[in-house]
Amino acid sequence: MSEDDARVSNNRFGSDVRRSGTFRLCSVAVVLGAVAGIVLLPINQSRRIAYAGPQTDKLKDPQFIAEGAKLFAPSCGNAYCHGSGGVGGGAPRLRGKSLEAAYLFKTISNGISGTAMVSFKGEFSQEQIWKLVAFVMSDVKSAPDARPEASAADKQSPRATLESAESTATGSIGSAQAGRALFFDSNQSKSCHQCHSFQGEGTPIGPDLSKVGSRSPRELFAGIALPREVRKDTRYSTLKLTLRSGDKVVGIKTEEDAESIRVYDTTELPAVLRTIQKTDIVKLESANESVMPKDYASLYTMKQFLDLVTFLKSTDSKSPVALKDLLE
Amino acid sequence: MVHSNMPRLTRARLLGLSFIVVLTAFGQARAQDGGVELTGDRLVNSRKEPQNWATYFGAYDAWRYSSLDQIRADNVKNLVSVWAFQTGKVEGGLNATPLVVDGIMYLIASENRVFALNAETGERLWTYNYKFPRDLVTPYGKFNRGLAVGYGLVFFGTMDNHVIALNASTGKEVWNVEVEDVKKCGCNINGAPFIVKDKVIVGGTGGDSAHRGYISAFNAKTGRLAWRFYTIPGPGEPGHETWPETDIWKYGGGSTWLTGSYDPAQNLIFWGIGNPSSDFNNKIREGENLYTNCIVAIDADTGKLKWYYQEIPHDAWDFDSAYESVLMDVTRNGKTEKLLVHPNKSGYVWVINRVTGKFVNAWPYIDNVTWVKSIDKDGKLIGRNEPEAGKQTLVCPPWGGGRSWNHSAYSPRTGLWYNDGIEWCGNVSVFPQEAREGRSFVAGNVDVKPPPDGKIRAHLDAFDPVTGQKKWTVPFKYPILSSLLVTGGDVVFTGDVEGRFLAFDAKTGKQLWSFNTGSGHRGGPITYSVRGRQYIAVPSGLGSIFVSGMPATWPEAANFQTGSAVFVFALPERK
Numbered sequence: 022m023s024e025d026d027a028r029v030s031n032n033r034f035g036s037d038v039r040r041s042g043t044f045r046l047c048s049v050a051v052v053l054g055a056v057a058g059i060v061l062l063p064i065n066q067s068r069r070i071a072y073a074g075p076q077t078d079k080l081k082d083p084q085f086i087a088e089g090a091k092l093f094a095p096s097c098g099n100a101y102c103h104g105s106g107g108v109g110g111g112a113p114r115l116r117g118k119s120l121e122a123a124y125l126f127k128t129i130s131n132g133i134s135g136t137a138m139v140s141f142k143g144e145f146s147q148e149q150i151w152k153l154v155a156f157v158m159s160d161v162k163s164a165p166d167a168r169p170e171a172s173a174a175d176k177q178s179p180r181a182t183l184e185s186a187e188s189t190a191t192g193s194i195g196s197a198q199a200g201r202a203l204f205f206d207s208n209q210s211k212s213c214h215q216c217h218s219f220q221g222e223g224t225p226i227g228p229d230l231s232k233v234g235s236r237s238p239r240e241l242f243a244g245i246a247l248p249r250e251v252r253k254d255t256r257y258s259t260l261k262l263t264l265r266s267g268d269k270v271v272g273i274k275t276e277e278d279a280e281s282i283r284v285y286d287t288t289e290l291p292a293v294l295r296t297i298q299k300t301d302i303v304k305l306e307s308a309n310e311s312v313m314p315k316d317y318a319s320l321y322t323m324k325q326f327l328d329l330v331t332f333l334k335s336t337d338s339k340s341p342v343a344l345k346d347l348l349e
Numbered sequence: 350m351v352h353s354n355m356p357r358l359t360r361a362r363l364l365g366l367s368f369i370v371v372l373t374a375f376g377q378a379r380a381q382d383g384g385v386e387l388t389g390d391r392l393v394n395s396r397k398e399p400q401n402w403a404t405y406f407g408a409y410d411a412w413r414y415s416s417l418d419q420i421r422a423d424n425v426k427n428l429v430s431v432w433a434f435q436t437g438k439v440e441g442g443l444n445a446t447p448l449v450v451d452g453i454m455y456l457i458a459s460e461n462r463v464f465a466l467n468a469e470t471g472e473r474l475w476t477y478n479y480k481f482p483r484d485l486v487t488p489y490g491k492f493n494r495g496l497a498v499g500y501g502l503v504f505f506g507t508m509d510n511h512v513i514a515l516n517a518s519t520g521k522e523v524w525n526v527e528v529e530d531v532k533k534c535g536c537n538i539n540g541a542p543f544i545v546k547d548k549v550i551v552g553g554t555g556g557d558s559a560h561r562g563y564i565s566a567f568n569a570k571t572g573r574l575a576w577r578f579y580t581i582p583g584p585g586e587p588g589h590e591t592w593p594e595t596d597i598w599k600y601g602g603g604s605t606w607l608t609g610s611y612d613p614a615q616n617l618i619f620w621g622i623g624n625p626s627s628d629f630n631n632k633i634r635e636g637e638n639l640y641t642n643c644i645v646a647i648d649a650d651t652g653k654l655k656w657y658y659q660e661i662p663h664d665a666w667d668f669d670s671a672y673e674s675v676l677m678d679v680t681r682n683g684k685t686e687k688l689l690v691h692p693n694k695s696g697y698v699w700v701i702n703r704v705t706g707k708f709v710n711a712w713p714y715i716d717n718v719t720w721v722k723s724i725d726k727d728g729k730l731i732g733r734n735e736p737e738a739g740k741q742t743l744v745c746p747p748w749g750g751g752r753s754w755n756h757s758a759y760s761p762r763t764g765l766w767y768n769d770g771i772e773w774c775g776n777v778s779v780f781p782q783e784a785r786e787g788r789s790f791v792a793g794n795v796d797v798k799p800p801p802d803g804k805i806r807a808h809l810d811a812f813d814p815v816t817g818q819k820k821w822t823v824p825f826k827y828p829i830l831s832s833l834l835v836t837g838g839d840v841v842f843t844g845d846v847e848g849r850f851l852a853f854d855a856k857t858g859k860q861l862w863s864f865n866t867g868s869g870h871r872g873g874p875i876t877y878s879v880r881g882r883q884y885i886a887v888p889s890g891l892g893s894i895f896v897s898g899m900p901a902t903w904p905e906a907a908n909f910q911t912g913s914a915v916f917v918f919a920l921p922e923r924k
Contacts (some may be wrong), residue, residue, distance in 0.1 A: 095780035099628075099791035100748065100898055101557050109797075109901025111490075111894035117843075134484045139535075139788070207529055208561065208583065208599065210574075224527060235884065268571060286524075286573065293572035294525040 069278070080122060080155045089156025092149055096141070104160045112137060113134025115157050125154040194341040195324075203325055204230075211314045213329070215290045220336075226273060226285045226292050227257060234337030238346035241330045246318045259312055260284060262297065263304035270295065271312055287312040362765060375895055387450055389546040391612045399837075402449045402875040405495045405541035406756065409611040410676040413758040414835050417875045419883035420920060421838035425852045425861045426920040431884065432471030436462060436913040439868075441492035442892020445543065446832065446873030448498050454877075454886065455498055455517070458913055461507045465520060468886075469879045471917065475520035485509050488535045488787075489554040495541030495608070495873070497549060498918055500569050512551050512567060522579040524572035528553065528565060535787035536560050542607045543619060545649045548575050552605030556623035556669065557791050559600035559784040564609070564620055576652030580605060580622045580640050587724020588639035590641045597634050597643025600784035602626030603641040609752060610674045610689075610705060617646045617655055619674040619689060619703065619773040628667040628734055628748070629793025630781045637662040642670040644691055644701060656706030659735045660699050660728075662905045665735040666720050666777070667748040667791075668695040673756045675766065676703060679815055681806055690759070690814045692768060695720060695750030700729075700815055712817030714752070714810065715770040717745040717800035735794065736777035747795045749828075753895050756873065758841065759814065763855050766814035767841050769829035773805045773902070774798045797902045805902060809833075809843065821858030827903060831870035831887075831894060842885060844870025846896070850887050850916065868912030871896065874913070885918045 079085040090106075097103050104110030129150050132140035141150065204219060206212040213230065214223035220231045233241060262270040262284065272292070276283040280299060285292040322330070323344065331342040385391075387403065395401065395408045399416045407413050420428065434456070436443065440496045441459030449456045454468040461479035466472065487508045496505040502514040502523060510531040514523045526616040528551070531537050543550055548566040555562060562580040567573065580603030581587035592598040625641035627633055640654075642661040647654055660670050660862035675690040689703040696718045708728035709790025736742035742844025749771070756769040775795035784794040799805050807825040812818065831844040839855040846869035852862040872888030890913035899906035 023688040094778070094794065096789065097790060098780075099789065099794045101791055102789060102896060104898065104901055105794055105796050109898055111897040114896075115902075125401045132486060134489065137486065137488050137490065139486050139488075144785070177867075205533060207534060208579075210577075214533075220533065222530070224530065243442070252359075266570070286571065288571075289575075291526055291528065291574065295572060296522050296524070 057095060079151070080158060082155070083161075085152055086155045086159045086161050088156070089159075090154035092145065092153055093156050097153070098145070102137075107157055108168075113174065116160075122154050123245040125157055126150055129153055193327075194326030194343045195329070196332030196341065197328075197332045197339075199325075200328035200330070200335075203321075203329055204332055209320075210290050211317070211320060216287070216292060219320060224291075226287075230333055231336050234334050236334075238330050238334065238342045239349055242326055242334050242347040245321075245329065246326065259308040259310070261304075261306040261308045262302055264297065265301050265303055270297070271308060273312060290314075361842075364818075367390075369370070379664045385451075389499065389544060392499060392544055400878040401451065402447070402877050403498065404543055405497070405608045405873075406540050406610070407672065407875065409543075409545075409613065410759075411610040411673045412675060412677075412761070412835075413756055413833060413873070414760050414837075415584070416837040417878055417883045418837035419875050419878070420836065420840060420876070420885065422840055422854045422856070422861060424920060425838070425840050427920055428852075428862060428864070428885065429921050430864070431469075431917045431919050433917065434464070434471045434473070435468055436464065436890075436915075436916045438462070439890060439911045439913045440871075440892070441490060441910050442868070442896065443888040443890030443915075444492040444494050444539075444869050444871050444893055445888055446495045446810050447875055447886055447915060448496065449875065449877035449886070449887065450498050452879045454915075455503055456498055456915060457493045457496045457505050457890075459493065459892070460494060460515075461505065462498065463505065463520065464514060465503075465517070466915075467881075468877060468884065471915075477515055477522075479507055479513070481507070483511050483738075486532065487875070488531065488558060488914075489537055489539060489606075490894060493539050497542040497544050498921055499544040500547075502569065504542045504544070504551075504569070504904060506542060506551055506553070508537050508539065508541065510534070510537045510553070511541065512538065512565075512572070513548070514549075514569070514572060516914060520803040526567065526574075533787050534558070534560050534825065535789070536562075536604070539762075540606050543608055543611070544569060545611050546648070549892060550609060550618060550649075552607065552609070552620065554604050554606045556602040556604030556606065556671075557626055557667075558602075558628065559786050560604070561599050561601060561790055562603035562605050564605045564618075564647070564652070566649075578647050578652045578654070580643075580645070582639065591639040592638040593633075597784060600626065600786065600790060601634055601638060601641065602670075602790070603638075604671070607671045607673065608667075610676050611639070611649065612676055613685075615646075615655075615704065616649050617675070617703075618649050619644055619646055620669045621672055623669040623671045624664050626669050626782070627782050627792035628792040629665060629779045629791065630631075630779060631663050631665040631735070631782065632738075633784075633792075634663075634909070635772055638664070642668065643668060644674060644689060644706075646703070646706060647805070655913075656727075658699070658701050658706050658708065658709075660693055661695060661730065663724075665733075666695065666744055667793075668693060668720070668750075670693055670694075672754060675757065675759050675814070677761075677814065677838060679764075681713060681815065688815065690766060692752065692757060694746075694748070694750035696746045697724065698768075698812075698814070698817065705719040710815060710817070712769055714812065714817070715746060715772055717772050717774060717802060718751070719743065719745040719801075736779050737782055738779040741776040741778055742796060743774055744777050744795075744921070745774035745800055747773060747797055748769065749773070749775075749795075749797070749895060749898070753828060753830055755830050755871070756832040758835040760835040760839070761856055762812070762837065762839060763835075764813070765811040765855065766819055767809070767811050767833045767835055767855070769807060769809050769833070769843070771805075771807045771828045772800045773776070773803070774800050809841075809853070809858070811841075811855070813895070823853065823858050824868060827899075827906070828895075830891075831849065832873035834874045834886065835887075836876055842874045842876075842887070843872070844887060844889070846870070846891055846899075846906070848889065850874070850889070864916070864918070866912075866914070866916050868898070868910055868914070882919055887916050887918075889916055 182340030218225040272284040386541035426679035454466040463477040465474040536556030593713030604623035711724040728833040811820040834842040874887040
C-alpha cells in the first residue's frame with residue numbers, strides 16, 4: 022500500500038469522525054500515524070487491525086460477515102464481476118489474497134480507474150462497505166441462498182424509487198430531481214447533457230451549466246426556450262464551413278493547427294468532433310448565432326421547463342422555481 | 350494525398366516484375382486514396398474480391414468463408430510462417446479479426462490501438478494510439494473485436510463509447526463522436542462496426558447493466574447520426590406493451606454487442622439482440638420483453654423495423670441472441686429458401702426465413718440442454734426451467750453459453766456449417782436487484798457444474814445447418830474461443846486456448862496441421878491474397894471476460910499465458 026492510499030483512507034476515517042464521535046479515538050491515532058510519516062505497511066497483524074479502523078472488532082463477527090455476504094452476492098458476486106464469494110468471475114479473484122481491510126474499504130468506496138471497478142459509495146453506506154470488507158476478508162464461502170434485504174425489488178416499480186415526493190408536486194413549481202433526469206435523459210437526442218456538463222458530468226462542448234445558478238429563472242428559461250436570446254459566449258467560436266465535397270458544417274471550433282481545424286459539428290446530435298483539413302475548406306465564416314437546437318419550446322412542457330430551471334438554479338438556491346418566476 | 354509508404358513498396362516491386370504487375374500493385378495500394386475507393390457498392394460485391402477480407406465476417410452474409418483455394422486440404426501441412434506482428438500490450442489479449450484490403454492489413458488491439466501493416470511483409474505503416482481519460486471506467490473490458498474499412502477511412506468503437514474514423518492512409522483522426530457517456534450508461538463498444546452503403550452501423554454493450562440498447566448508423570464521411578434503432582420500444586411504440594408499466598424499459602438491456610449481417614437484395618440489416626436485464630430476475634419485467642433475444646430485420650436506409658423473431662421471450666438465463674446471423678440460400682426438395690441460421694447462447698440454433706421472419710427450425714448444437722425441454726414445430730418453448738430466487742436451479746448450458754461469441758463458419762462447397770460447443774451446466778442463484786442507471790444489473794450468479802452425461806468438455810462440429818444433422822465432431826478439452834474460418838481449399842481453421850492454431854479437413858474433420866503461437870486464440874483467423882499468394886492470418890492472445898472466468902472451472906487456466914500478436918502463414922514460395 023502506498024502512502025497515497027493511506028492518506029485517502031485516513032481522510033475517509035476523518036469524515037467518519039465528524040459524523041460519529043464513537044470512532045474518534047481510533048481515527049485520531051491513525052491520522053497521527055500518517056502525520057508522523059509512518060507508512061502503514063502490513064507489518065504485523067495488530068497494526069493491520071488498528072488500521073482497519075472503527076469496525077475492527079466486527080470484521081470477524083459472524084453476523085457482520087453474513088450481512089456482508091448478502092450484500093456481496095447481487096452487487097459483486099455475479100460472474101461478470103467477482104463471481105461467487107469473490108472467486109471465478111470475469112473480474113479479479115478476491116479470496117486468498119490477504120487483501121488489507123483499508124485497501125478494500127477504499128477500493129469499494131472509490132472504484133479503480135482504468136478498470137470495470139466502479140465506485141460504490143453512492144450505493145452503500147460506510148457500515149455496509151465494512152460488512153463487504155468483513156465478508157471478503159473472511160473464509161465464509163458465499164451466500165447462495167441469500168435474499169438481500171431489498172428483495173422487494175421483485176415486483177417494485179423502479180419509477181417509484183426514482184420519483185420522490187418533490188417531483189410529484191403539482192405542475193406549478195419545478196423539481197430539481199426531475200430537472201436533473203431531463204438534463205441527463207439518455208433517451209432524448211436533444212437532452213442538455215449531449216453538449217453541456219453539470220458538476221463534471223455530461224459533455225463539455227458548450228458552457229458548463231453548473232455555473233449559471235445565479236441567473237434569474239426568466240433568463241434561464243429564455244436561454245432554453247428562445248435560443249435567439251442565448252448569450253454570446255466569446256469562449257465558444259461558432260463557425261460555418263463549406264467544404265470541397267459540398268458538405269456544410271456549423272459547429273464550435275476547439276483547436277486549430279497549420280493544417281487542420283477541429284470543430285464540433287452540431288448538425289446532428291450527438292455532436293461530432295471533426296478534424297477538417299484546411300485544404301478541404303472552400304469557405305469559412307464565423308456564425309453569430311448559437312448552435313443550440315431551436316425547438317425546445319415545442320419539445321418540453323411548461324412543467325419540464327420549471328423542472329430544468331429549478332435544477333439549473335439548484336447550485337444557488339434550493340427553493341423550487343414557480344411559473345411566475347419564469348415570466349417576471 | 351499519396352500514401353507515404355508507396356514509393357518504397359513500388360520500388361521493391363520493380364525488381365524482376367512486369368510493368369503490369371507494378372501498375373496493379375500501385376493501383377491497389379492507392380485504393381485508399383481514392384484510386385479505387387472501397388465503397389458500399391464494392392462491399393456488396395466483396396465475394397468477387399476474394400483477395401480481400403474487407404468486412405468483419407469476410408462478407409455481408411457472415412459465412413467466414415473465402416473462395417481462395419491455393420491452400421488446400423492436401424497441401425496445408427506445408428504451411429510456413431511468413432511474418433508476425435506484436436501489438437506491444439498483452440492486457441486483454443487480442444480478440445479482433447483483422448481486415449485486409451488491397452494488400453494492407455488493418456488491425457485493432459486492446460485499448461483501441463490501431464495498426465496498418467503491409468499484408469505481405471508485416472511492415473508497420475502507421476499506428477494510432479487512442480487517448481482515453483485517466484479516470485476511465487471500462488465496464489466491459491479493454492479489448493476490441495474489430496474495425497471496418499471503407500471510403501478511405503477506418504472505423505472502430507472505443508472502450509469509452511466513442512466511434513472514431515481514421516484516415517486509412519495516415520492513421521490520423523477524421524471524426525470522433527461520443528455515442529453515450531460511459532460513466533452514465535455503463536456501456537461501451539467492443540464489437541466491430543460495419544459499413545452498409547454510405548453508413549457505418551455500430552452496436553454496443555450494456556446488456557448486463559441497467560441500460561436501454563440500440564443500434565446506431567452514422568454517415569461514414571461526416572460522423573453525423575443517420576438513425577438509431579432502440580431495441581426496447583418506448584412509450585407509444587409497438588412492442589412497448591411487452592414491458593411492465595414501470596420505468597424498467599429504460600433499463601431493460603437488449604444490447605447489440607456483436608456485428609450484424611446485410612442482405613442487399615432486401616436492403617435489410619439483421620442483428621441479434623442481447624438479453625433483457627436484470628439478467629436472472631425476470632419477475633421485475635413481466636412480459637415478452639421485445640426486442641430482447643430477437644433477430645431484428647431493419648431497413649438499412651431508415652433504421653425502421655421490417656420484422657423480428659423472438660427466440661426466447663422473457664429470458665431468465667442470460668441467453669443473448671447476440672451471436673452472428675448467417676445468411677444462406679438452401680435448396681431443399683427442389684425449393685430454394687432464403688434462410689438465416691442463428692446460433693444462440695442457449696445451445697440452440699434457430700433457422701428463420703429471412704424474407705418473412707417466420708420460424709423454420711430450431712435444433713441443439715450441444716448434447717446437454719436443460720433450460721427448456723424442447724422447442725416445438727412452431728418455435729414455442731416447451732417446459733421452461735426458470736431459476737427462482739431463494740433456491741439453486743441447475744441449468745445447462747450455463748450463462749457462459751453452449752459456446753462463446755467467437756463465430757462459426759459456413760462453406761457453400763460442403764454445404765456444412767462449422768461451429769463449436771461446450772458441455773457444461775451451472776447452478777443459478779437469483780438475487781433480485783433494483784435498476785440503477787448504468788450499474789451492473791445481473792441479479793444472479795452461476796456456479797459451474799459438470800453436465801449430466803459426464804465431464805465438462807468441448808467439441809468442434811460440422812452440421813447440416815437446417816436439420817442439425819451432425820457430419821463430424823472433434824473433441825476438445827477446453828472451449829474453443831477462436832472464431833472459425835473455412836476456405837475454398839476445404840480447410841477449417843481455428844485455434845485453441847493453449848496456443849495451437851489448427852487446420853482440419855472440412856469434409857471429414859481430420860486434423861491436418863497445427864502451429865503453436867504461444868498464446869491462446871480468442872480472435873478471428875482470416876485468409877487473403879496479395880499478388881497471387883494466399884495467406885492465412887491468425888490473431889493470438891488469450892483474454893476476455895470468458896477467459897478471466899475460466900480458472901473457476903479449469904484452475905490450470907490461471908496459468909495460460911496471454912499475448913497479442915498476429916501470425917501469418919503461406920505455402921513456401923516456388924523457387
